[in-house]
Amino acid sequence: MADILKAFLLGGIICVIGQLLIDLTKITPARIMVVFVVLGVILGLFGLYQPLVEWGSAGASVPLTGFGNTLAKGVIKEINEKGFLGVFTGGVKAAAAGITAAVTFGYIMAIASKPKVKK
Amino acid sequence: MKKPISKHEYQKMVDKKAPGSHIARNIFAAFITGGIICSIGQVVLMIAENFGADKDTAAAVTSITMIFLGAFLTGINVYDEIAKFGGAGASVPITGFSNSIVSPAMEFKKEGYIMGVGAKMFLIAGPVLVYGIFASVVAGLLYFIWKQVV
Numbered sequence: 001m002a003d004i005l006k007a008f009l010l011g012g013i014i015c016v017i018g019q020l021l022i023d024l025t026k027i028t029p030a031r032i033m034v035v036f037v038v039l040g041v042i043l044g045l046f047g048l049y050q051p052l053v054e055w056g057s058a059g060a061s062v063p064l065t066g067f068g069n070t071l072a073k074g075v076i077k078e079i080n081e082k083g084f085l086g087v088f089t090g091g092v093k094a095a096a097a098g099i100t101a102a103v104t105f106g107y108i109m110a111i112a113s114k115p116k117v118k119k
Numbered sequence: 120m121k122k123p124i125s126k127h128e129y130q131k132m133v134d135k136k137a138p139g140s141h142i143a144r145n146i147f148a149a150f151i152t153g154g155i156i157c158s159i160g161q162v163v164l165m166i167a168e169n170f171g172a173d174k175d176t177a178a179a180v181t182s183i184t185m186i187f188l189g190a191f192l193t194g195i196n197v198y199d200e201i202a203k204f205g206g207a208g209a210s211v212p213i214t215g216f217s218n219s220i221v222s223p224a225m226e227f228k229k230e231g232y233i234m235g236v237g238a239k240m241f242l243i244a245g246p247v248l249v250y251g252i253f254a255s256v257v258a259g260l261l262y263f264i265w266k267q268v269v
Binding site: 013020038059067097106 | 158161162163179182185190214216232240243246254260266
């Protein structure tokens with residue numbers, strides 16, 4: 001239960017940062033998403049995001065910064081194991097489950113659903 | 120003819136709520152929405168771990184499940200309502216990434232399966248992947264160089 005509460009708090013706070021950026025800078029949500037993923041990569045490269053994952057678990061991994069962190073962690077791990085080739089293979093390899101799920105479920109749902117008639 | 124894609128919808132919503140008096144409300148809604156979505160992720164993660172999945176597997180299962188939920192709720196026209204309420208609380212979690220794929224793909228289905236669904240799926244997800252993957256390559260190069268030096 002404590003873990004769920006921590007995930008709630010951390011996830012909530014990360015989303016509030018996004019909301020503040022939207023409200024205060026008029027930046028679009030699409031840009032927020034790009035910024036958060038890139039921010040996650042940068043924090044992940046310097047090992048600064050992992051402590052958040054250790055503390056808040058899904059609260060850190062479910063937001064898009066967590067996706068960025070996964071990319072960075074993957075690239076570092078792959079470079080350590082395979083050398084230079086890891087620069088090109090590590091990121092997408094680590095994010096493969098997410099990317100493939102997004103394309104697959106996204107495609108199926110888009111095909112299967114009808115857009116709501118706008119009022 | 121309106122262009123009812125989610126980005127514009129979001130933007131309209133943002134513009135409507137731009138006055139400062141709404142900021143406190145938006146922050147509260149983002150906190151609650153983001154918090155609940157991450158809590159659901161945490162429950163999925165704990166269930167996966169209970170089944171004996173290691174850390175990486177449990178994380179992958181959580182991502183896949185959350186992405187499915189985001190796509191499914193978008194398909195049944197529920198996620199856009201959540202996004203209207205929760206703002207960044209709905210777009211920052213990975214479910215929002217999923218929503219950004221399904222929403223335009225549904226709207227542009229009338230333009231066909233290749234240039235409609237196939238292309239518009241990546242209207243927002245495309246930039247996210249381009250900058251995310253490119254950033255990971257830059258990070259990898261920096262790490263590789265740092266490793267040679269140290």
